[in-house]
Amino acid sequence: MHDLKAIRDEPGAYDANWARRGLSPQTPAILSLDEKRRGLQTRLQELQARRNEASKEIGKIKAAKGDAEALMAQVAALKDDMAALEAQEAETARALDDILSTLPNLLDDTTPDGPDETHNVEVRRVGTPPRRNESPDHAAIGEALGMMDFETAAKISGARFTLLRGGLARLERALAQFMLDTHTTEHGYTEVSPPLMVKDDAAYGTGQLPKFSEDLFRTTNGYWLVPTSEVPLTNTVADMILESEALPIRLTAHTPCFRSEAGAAGKDTRGMIRQHQFYKVEMVSITRPEDSAAEHERMTACAENILKKLDLPFRTVVLCSGDTGFGARKTYDIEVWLPGQNAYREISSCSNCGDFQARRMKARARPKGEKDTRFVHTLNGSGLAVGRTLIAVMENYYDPADGGIVVPAALRPYMGGLEKITK
């Protein structure tokens, strides 16, 4: 959601920023509706003030056993005008809201310009992709081990589902535990086990609604299955006025994520890169406005730290204007090296949403001793996508000699000391 007062003050800045995302000028329509709405509101409030005053007068006259008939008739006459104004005001407000709620966040000054993902800018590269002749992908490795079963998953659930068995199922679980423990014991995050089905309001707050409902699964009684635990985690502060001293709040959760993947037909159809259901360890930070930029760097480093501990090669890119998501001001994607694809693939996305989500969910903070509240800033990042991390481990730790997977040292405590997964 956007600050109408700020749009009034400098519409040019908003249009210029939205133009970086390829949008045509939006503020003329917004300002015209805003002016209309405020005019209606002012007139309506004048009538309400008159009504209130007269009603008080009637109360006094009646208390004194007087005759208030004339005054009562006078107020009754206001009602038609008020009803009409109210309806117009509500309709204008709705039209305004329809525009505002579907406009993306303003981009940060440091987000580079560019039309699509080919213009993202690499900011660092860690580790060296291994050179080898034979680099089967995770699907081939997993199926050969008998521990990754797409056919059975398809029989039960259809496309874009995977069934893991034995060592790989355990490896997935180990990865999640390892990530959670690292974030809670080393990075200062508090572990949360949140609801995975949410109401409209929550999905609206983080920006999935109203524009992206097609990407979500919905239950027959109206719940949305979370596409990421960013939704419940960030919404923990919805409708609150926090004390600034209580910030930052850092939350992490390990949850399934559900995505319809509408519009992704034909993309990543092999293997478990793109699924309707996957596990993710998420990080969410709630900060004071002045702290979010530093927190963004910190959060990205926390995600990178997981890859470093797993000794997986990766690079970090900053998304360009055309690739930055709806709610984000600035986003770092972390891409892990996948030998099976001979490419870097996204394994984490860390976004600073500024006050965009906070405005939608009315999450504010008040500095101690001050009267005024400010919207908090919200950030979210994967730390990491567990399914894709599993893939990365499989492909990078694959041993062509026996078709097995060496267990990364950091995970061995979570695997009962196991050093290698073999058939």
Place this chain on the structure above:
RNA sequence: GGGCAGGUGGCCGAGUGGUUGAAGGCGCCAGUCUCGAAAACUGGUAUGGGUGCAAGCCCAUCGAGGGUUCGAAUCCCUCCCUGCCCGCCA
């Protein structure tokens, strides 16, 4: 799912149609007192919006949304949530 009882300001809690945005208490903030603190006393203490250079004035909000009325925290309807009992159930 059935039944009963409830949802009021940061918290507790009054309030069943008329100057109630809301008594009282607690908490918090400031002041007085004190070497300092506590206690006591005095004052202040919601959010959003409109309007105005400003001081201010005005509007809305007592779970949410409708309705009745000149006037609703108070009456009616629908929904949501919480607690307890019963049923069912991991």
